[in-house]
Amino acid sequence: MFNTLKEKYFDEIKKLRRDLHRIPEEGLKEFKTSRYIKDYLTDLGLEYEETAGTGVLCYIDMGSETTYAFRTDMDGLSIVENNDIDFKSTNPDMMHACGHDGHMSILLIFAKYLSENKDKLKDNILLIFQPAEEGPGGAKLIIKEGVLKKYNVKNVFALHLSPNIPKGKYSSKPYGFYAASTEFTVFIDGKSSHGAAPHNGVDAIVIAAQYINGIQSIVSRNINPIREGLVTIGTIDGGDRINIIAEHVEMEGTIRTLDKDTYKIIDKRMHTLAEGLSEAYDCKITYDWRPFYGITYNDKELYEKVVPAFGNDYILGDAILSAEDFSFYSEEIPCFFYELGIREEDKGYVHPLHNACFNFDEESLLYGVMGDINILKTLGAIE
Structure with a gap:
């Protein structure tokens, strides 16, 4: 599947990531980012609605009683970028140093894949483009607005890029994952x-x-x-x-x-x-x-269902003492959160998150698209 995704989507996911990397914005002020996402979804023929101020929801209704949600974060960090690249941040005081540009790009290409394969979908899908993960907690705002209940969401899934894991590998653990x-x-x-x-x-x-x-x-x-x-x-x-x-x-x-x-x-x-x-x-x-x-908690039963989606590329992870506002979703309903490896020492992609030199090869993002697709296949939500 990876080679097929690469041939079809690599150039586009690369452009998406670089466009978004240029416009990092503070939490709850992601106005340009939000507009970019809305325009892309519109071009795909998908409807959207606003949430939590700058957030965006995209609901694909298949008439099912089951809805699976996939969430990405949107905000940048108050860091001056130190990368010598032609798609460097145009906001001198902000940078996508935590990979949220990559997360959004994955979910946008995932949206495109779903729109092109809607005839194979069996369950409803809710795509959540969430503001303010770095603070004060955009997930809490979305939950407060009743989004999970409105769409009767059964589970929420999300990923995070990790420079500690080899490119193309997946990692998670049951129960408490992030602190x-x-x-x-x-x-x-x-x-x-x-x-x-x-x-x-x-x-x-x-x-x-x-x-x-x-x-x-x-x-x-x-x-x-x-x-x-x-x-x-x-x-x-x-x-x-x-x-x-x-x-x-x-x-x-x-x-x-x-x-x-x-x-x-x-x-x-x-x-x-x-x-x-x-x-x-x-x-x-x-x-x-x-x-x-709170604790980002992976539901044990859900974990055991979806981990086979990663096959031999899965690595059982250690608990991580970083914090994630995805924890608010996991306090409401069964959730699954995983890390996607982007580390490539030979290319110098080794810098930690929240570092002014953080960067990665966009090819890594296609593994995230593949991971989300395979999660749906494992759940029987798509053929």
Whole structure:
């Protein structure tokens, strides 16, 4: 099948990807991207409707009681591109450094394939072009609008390009695949004093150091070592002058877990640690907890149904502590999320996601089209 897809669609998917790569846009502001998608679907003779502001839905109604949805993300990242290519981002402050240009191109060619093979389709298909995956979570907006219920969606499928997997390979795992993520800010208020008289103050920096060390011991000593949990302090700001005991420290970080029980332990211990340090050092510690995305969960029964679609090109993956807003779909109905390999060391396609040099060969995208087609075949939704 791959050679047939390549002969028929390679030039077109290459153009799609490069056109979209040139116009990365911020989440919920993907106006040019949305227009591009609508125009392409119209040219295919497919109807669309708007969702979540800049999002686009394309429903192929076969009169079936079953609807399968396929979702792509649309937004770019606030990164200055460092690739020397003729289709470089025309928005100097934005870049498609997470492969969303590739994801959209896959779904558009998938749409074309379905439109050309509609006589073979047995079930309804909903294509979801979703804004704001990178934040604040476009999936949540689509669910809130009732899209899944309106179209009686049975399952949602999605993929993500991965520079960690060889080109043309597929990877996933049952149950928790991508982690839940919570952002937090911790505020420590002590008392300033002259550096020569530390006994007259309450040193917020010393307390912050104790708190950071304590957090790391939560993961190493309170969490079962065979379970995934991670706490990262990414920023710390405190103090005004070199000879003054710091009165205030502000820290920001993230919590990442793959099961709710682990999250509850980390959450409880971090708050208990703050309370203990507040009493021990006679200071005030407050915090702002901001749950971001939940666990991207692959339904076990659905996983076992669709993985045979990838044949010998499938690799059982490890859990990944990155977060994905596809998690919101998996909280509603059985879902399946997989990674598509794009790594080619001989061509230099090795840079990680969210890197200013991230790039890939568009031929890789045809494996994504093939993967989605084979998922439908495995489910008996298309001949």
